[in-house]
Amino acid sequence: MTSKEYDVIIVGGGITGAATARDCALRGLSTLLIERGDICDGASGRNHGLLHSGARYAVTDREGAEECIRENRILRRIASNCVEPTEGLFISLPEDGLDYQANFIAKCREAGIDAQAIDPAEALRLEPAINPRIIGAVKVPDASVDPFRLVDAHILDAQRHGADIKKFTAVACLVKENGRVVGVKTAAGEVIRSREVVLAAGIWTAGLAREAGVNIGMMPSKGALVIFGHRIANMVINRCRKPANADILVPGDVVSVLGTTSDKVPIESCDDMRATPAEVDLLLREGEQLVPSLAQTRIIRAYAGVRPLVVADPAGDGRNVSRGIVLLDHEERDGVPGLITITGGKLTTSRLMAEMATDLVCKKVGSSAVCRTAELPLPGSEGRKPSFEDPFVERAAIGRHGTEVSRMDFGKGGEILCECEHVTRAEIAYAVEHFGVRNISDLRRHTRIGMGTCQGSFCIRSVAGALAEILAPDPESAARLADEFVSQYRQERWKGITPVLWGDTLREAEYMQKVNGNEI
Amino acid sequence: MLEGNNNLEQCLKCNLCTLVCPMMEVNPDYPGPKKAGPDGERYRLKDPAFFDYALKYCLNCKRCEVACPSDVHIGDMIQTARILYGSQAKRKGLRGLRDWTLASTDLVGSLASPFAPIVNGTLKLKPVKSVMDSVLAVDKHRTFPKYSAKKFVNWFRRQDQSSFSKFVSYFHGCYVNYNYPALGQAFVKVMNSAGYGVHLLEKEKCCGVALMSNGFADKARRQGEVNLASIRKAVAAGEVVLTTSSTCTFTMRDEYPDVLGLTNGDVRDSLMLSTKWLYEKISAGELKLKFRKNFSKKVIYHTACHMQKMGWQVYSIALLNLIPGVELTVLDQNCCGIAGTFGFKKENYPFSQQIGSKLFEDIRRSATPDAVVSTDCETCKWQIEMSTGMKVLNPIEIIAEALDR
Numbered sequence: 001m002t003s004k005e006y007d008v009i010i011v012g013g014g015i016t017g018a019a020t021a022r023d024c025a026l027r028g029l030s031t032l033l034i035e036r037g038d039i040c041d042g043a044s045g046r047n048h049g050l051l052h053s054g055a056r057y058a059v060t061d062r063e064g065a066e067e068c069i070r071e072n073r074i075l076r077r078i079a080s081n082c083v084e085p086t087e088g089l090f091i092s093l094p095e096d097g098l099d100y101q102a103n104f105i106a107k108c109r110e111a112g113i114d115a116q117a118i119d120p121a122e123a124l125r126l127e128p129a130i131n132p133r134i135i136g137a138v139k140v141p142d143a144s145v146d147p148f149r150l151v152d153a154h155i156l157d158a159q160r161h162g163a164d165i166k167k168f169t170a171v172a173c174l175v176k177e178n179g180r181v182v183g184v185k186t187a188a189g190e191v192i193r194s195r196e197v198v199l200a201a202g203i204w205t206a207g208l209a210r211e212a213g214v215n216i217g218m219m220p221s222k223g224a225l226v227i228f229g230h231r232i233a234n235m236v237i238n239r240c241r242k243p244a245n246a247d248i249l250v251p252g253d254v255v256s257v258l259g260t261t262s263d264k265v266p267i268e269s270c271d272d273m274r275a276t277p278a279e280v281d282l283l284l285r286e287g288e289q290l291v292p293s294l295a296q297t298r299i300i301r302a303y304a305g306v307r308p309l310v311v312a313d314p315a316g317d318g319r320n321v322s323r324g325i326v327l328l329d330h331e332e333r334d335g336v337p338g339l340i341t342i343t344g345g346k347l348t349t350s351r352l353m354a355e356m357a358t359d360l361v362c363k364k365v366g367s368s369a370v371c372r373t374a375e376l377p378l379p380g381s382e383g384r385k386p387s388f389e390d391p392f393v394e395r396a397a398i399g400r401h402g403t404e405v406s407r408m409d410f411g412k413g414g415e416i417l418c419e420c421e422h423v424t425r426a427e428i429a430y431a432v433e434h435f436g437v438r439n440i441s442d443l444r445r446h447t448r449i450g451m452g453t454c455q456g457s458f459c460i461r462s463v464a465g466a467l468a469e470i471l472a473p474d475p476e477s478a479a480r481l482a483d484e485f486v487s488q489y490r491q492e493r494w495k496g497i498t499p500v501l502w503g504d505t506l507r508e509a510e511y512m513q514k515v516n517g518n519e520i
Numbered sequence: 521m522l523e524g525n526n527n528l529e530q531c532l533k534c535n536l537c538t539l540v541c542p543m544m545e546v547n548p549d550y551p552g553p554k555k556a557g558p559d560g561e562r563y564r565l566k567d568p569a570f571f572d573y574a575l576k577y578c579l580n581c582k583r584c585e586v587a588c589p590s591d592v593h594i595g596d597m598i599q600t601a602r603i604l605y606g607s608q609a610k611r612k613g614l615r616g617l618r619d620w621t622l623a624s625t626d627l628v629g630s631l632a633s634p635f636a637p638i639v640n641g642t643l644k645l646k647p648v649k650s651v652m653d654s655v656l657a658v659d660k661h662r663t664f665p666k667y668s669a670k671k672f673v674n675w676f677r678r679q680d681q682s683s684f685s686k687f688v689s690y691f692h693g694c695y696v697n698y699n700y701p702a703l704g705q706a707f708v709k710v711m712n713s714a715g716y717g718v719h720l721l722e723k724e725k726c727c728g729v730a731l732m733s734n735g736f737a738d739k740a741r742r743q744g745e746v747n748l749a750s751i752r753k754a755v756a757a758g759e760v761v762l763t764t765s766s767t768c769t770f771t772m773r774d775e776y777p778d779v780l781g782l783t784n785g786d787v788r789d790s791l792m793l794s795t796k797w798l799y800e801k802i803s804a805g806e807l808k809l810k811f812r813k814n815f816s817k818k819v820i821y822h823t824a825c826h827m828q829k830m831g832w833q834v835y836s837i838a839l840l841n842l843i844p845g846v847e848l849t850v851l852d853q854n855c856c857g858i859a860g861t862f863g864f865k866k867e868n869y870p871f872s873q874q875i876g877s878k879l880f881e882d883i884r885r886s887a888t889p890d891a892v893v894s895t896d897c898e899t900c901k902w903q904i905e906m907s908t909g910m911k912v913l914n915p916i917e918i919i920a921e922a923l924d925r
Contacts, residue, residue: 229529231565254562298529388569395570396563419559420533452562454533504529507590511532 006032006194008361009184011171011208012201014044015147015347018154019354020200025161026376027362027369032192033163034184036170038442040151042202044347045445046273046305048225048259049252050236051075051083051143052348055090055115056243058107064324065111067349072141074351074374081381081402082150086251088142088236089123091134093289096241101136104240108140115140127233129291142236144251147347148445149400153378156434160379167436174212174339181212181338196361199341202308203270209341214334216341217311220270222304224279225259226500229298229453232256237290246286253399253448258287258294265306275302277499298504300453301496308343325349327356380404396422400448417466418459420452425466432470440489443467455493457512460486526597528558530590537584537594542855543577546874550577553584557594564601571605579859580733581825596778603737603779618656622861623734626726629667629698636669659869663906665699672701676720679708684717689754689761693768694726695898706920707764707794713923714798714807719759721750727768730861732779741780747772748784755790762794764916766896767860769793770826793896795915796835802842810924815845819918820886822879822904823853824897836896836915843922849886854879858903873907880907894918
């Protein structure tokens with residue numbers, strides 16, 4: 001079975017793939033994005049949610065820092081609804097000394113990053129939670145970004161400009177004819193043809209390329225993070241020293257995220273990433289130096305993602321490997337036309353990565369269309385944010401979806417189902433319609449359902465019911481489907497709760513068990 | 521970044537608070553203690569814009585806190601949010617004037633007291649009530665507590681307490697002073713007959729509960745500082761500070777530190793309701809009250825919400841049970857619905873009466889023509905008297921009546 005031929009197929013539904021699909025669609029290319037799971041399944045959904053100012057890289061990677069601050073400014077504009085301009089602090093503790101800080105400020109300024117040293121007392125006034133032992137603080141234009149919403153917005157815009165999105169469709173292999181990549185073959189055996197294939201599958205890129213006879217040396221670097229139940233600080237808090245473990249705390253919507261670690265892991269482990277108790281211990285021990293109250297703050301869960309680093313020195317731990325953008329033209333590099341790889345980089349520089357990849361696609365297919373992604377706002381960030389005073393719109397939904405709330409019917413579906421995160425029935429209907437949600441884990445990524453302190457123990461049945469009602473053809477199968485959703489979801493959540501099972505989190509888990517019977 | 525007593529993290533989302541909230545039962549616009557408290561707080565920490573104006577419906581009855589198995593300070597969290605973020609919500613114009621008038625118990629009491637017969641007569645008049653209803657939005661169904669022509673403090677000044685060697689201090693509160701000196705007089709009688717002389721505090725201001733719930737937290741804090749300074753002096757002189765109002769007591773013991781941020785740990789244990797003090801003294805054998813032999817009274821006891829929050833209804837109940845001839849019925853704890861000044865406001869009157877209906881029904885069922893209702897809270901008293909026609913007495917008044925003279 002064959003279908004129409006696309007100009008370009010993009011493999012991978014993370015931020016890189018989504019941004020590339022958007023760019024290609026905006027330039028008028030017929031575009032297909034193909035993703036084996038849900039969008040944001042990989043590293044794009046397992047990170048800090050930090051919009052770098054570039055300050056963190058200023059000392060070691062000038063080019064990366066410059067890219068960050070440029071893209072930081074662009075994303076604040078085009079994705080205003082996904083970015084919260086929290087600003088960031090780099091704090092120095094006595095053991096860090098102030099030498100690093102002086103060099104840090106100079107290097108930030110060279111890269112065009114507005115880094116301002118502020119009085120430690122002023123820093124403590126801005127953020128009373130930070131370690132009172134600080135001897136110095138620098139304010140930088142870091143920000144918090146909601147990675148789920150950012151990817152969703154790119155997917156929506158790509159679709160609205162004609163791109164096809166195929167989720168839950170694994171690519172079995174690339175299809176090669178006469179040495180040229182001419183498309184992909186899905187796990188179901190469908191062959192989809194295109195003039196160019198762009199690999200944007202993060203750490204899974206190497207495996208796909210290898211099948212096509214192309215060798216990309218990739219090194220999976222695992223990063224573990226923990227989520228705390230509420231906002232501990234309203235700014236991004238960094239440690240002003242050589243980048244190390246657990247030295248960034250980011251406010252993300254109504255939680256705080258602490259991370260990360262950096263460890264080389266075998267590529268086979270990447271499909272089932274989980275944070276270990278040892279990693280959580282390490283994060284907490286180091287995080288307490290940043291913000292002492294973290295030691296007493298309730299942890300919601302822990303998770304881990306994989307950075308798709310491209311190897312320069314395969315022996316290192318990953319922190320010294322370039323995190324710069326890697327664009328590979330396999331026609332030139334390996335003599336395999338029709339194939340392009342875009343990898344490396346960061347969430348912050350994803351738009352630039354997409355622009356570089358799309359420029360190359362355009363060159364290959366003979367298009368002279370120019371990139372407009374730096375100017376056009378993304379869905380949800382178009383025009384004025386809806387008013388908080390509107391009694392018919394759930395305020396938390398405005399925070400998540402911005403102008404997209406105009407597509408939600410709060411009159412009919414205003415009932416809040418997930419009380420921790422204020423998710424309404426209307427938002428669920430929207431997520432099903434626009435993102436092809438199939439189960440509660442998908443729903444979580446598109447709405448924050450079950451991401452709050454109770455981790456779904458209270459709302460899960462009503463959410464499962466509401467979702468099954470939309471998805472099932474008749475009431476009887478809806479009831480069955482809802483039951484399936486509940487047990488699936490619990491297993492998934494349990495994975496993240498296990499490494500942090502003490503204190504209030506343990507009490508909550510006990511309670512969850514009592515409410516829901518003995519199955520977890 | 522979290523205020524000192526803000527322990528939203530302990531919330532397990534079990535919703536027991538939701539089950540006991542009296543406002544939720546009658547008002548679908550109120551999000552309930554869990555949503556308004558710990559759930560809403562996570563959003564308010566992100567942005568005060570998430571402040572929800574429906575929080576004005578919270579009665580501050582603290583039944584949620586009593587129910588919470590995790591000891592989350594739900595009511596405090598809501599009160600604090602109203603103080604921190606609700607300042608824009610403070611009403612302007614005539615309703616603002618109304619709120620200010622209702623909150624300023626001290627000032628209004630001082631102004632009204634000298635003209636008590638006129639004020640009381642006027643406040644009873646139908647046309648006056650209807651003007652207050654339409655202009656000031658004070659509900660016309662409400663009966664105002666009568667102002668007393670003679671303030672309690674003026675009466676007290678002429679009471680010779682010099683013959684006593686042991687003393688207690690008395691925080692009388694606005695209601696005793698301006699409206700109901702009889703209760704203060706009963707208190708003095710009971711203490712004197714127990715062998716204790718009574719001192720008033722050097723300076724007493726309204727405890728501030730009405731100020732806090734009407735958005736005047738700063739003023740409440742200033743008054744609290746005055747009260748605490750006086751209480752400290754009394755305690756330093758070796759006196760316990762006793763009260764006859766559960767709400768004033770609760771406010772000064774718990775709301776001062778938890779909501780207003782005032783430090784009272786040094787004197788908190790020396791400040792208590794007189795029924796608790798009496799019962800503890802009697803059961804320790806340190807004090808004896810002599811009751812009349814032929815006393816007989818049917819008493820229906822209503823536990824005020826703040827009384828339940830302190831857990832002190834046991835003392836009042838036990839004390840009433842010590843009186844020979846008292847036939848006591850203890851009602852299930854239900855909110856009477858008035859919640860201080862809340863129920864006086866026109867927009868709240870229907871909620872107030874709906875909430876109280878369960879209690880009124882219980883009272884009617886237990887009532888016989890010779891029975892009285894007893895409670896430790898004056899606003900419960902107004903509400904029950906107005907809504908059931910029953911006479912309501914403070915336990916101290918019943919004790920005073922039963923004393924053998």
